[in-house]
Amino acid sequence: MGEIVNLRTVRRRRDRAADAAAAADNRARHGRTKAEIDRDRRAAAQAERLLDGARLEQGPPTEA
Numbered sequence: 001m002g003e004i005v006n007l008r009t010v011r012r013r014r015d016r017a018a019d020a021a022a023a024a025d026n027r028a029r030h031g032r033t034k035a036e037i038d039r040d041r042r043a044a045a046q047a048e049r050l051l052d053g054a055r056l057e058q059g060p061p062t063e064a
Helices: 007-030 034-053
Strands: none
Touching: none
16 A cells, blocks of 8 residues: 555645745846955946046136
């Protein structure tokens, strides 16, 4: 005779495994480490400072 199986438990285990696989896929696609986020934030701030430093100031228009 076969082993008695609780179908509800099997279904829950299957669903949890599917959810875990989906979560791992989402982490791989969307997840970034804190170091990566900080690095990108510092690079953006540096680029903004560089751009602001190279900006030309425009005076009032002169009439000729």
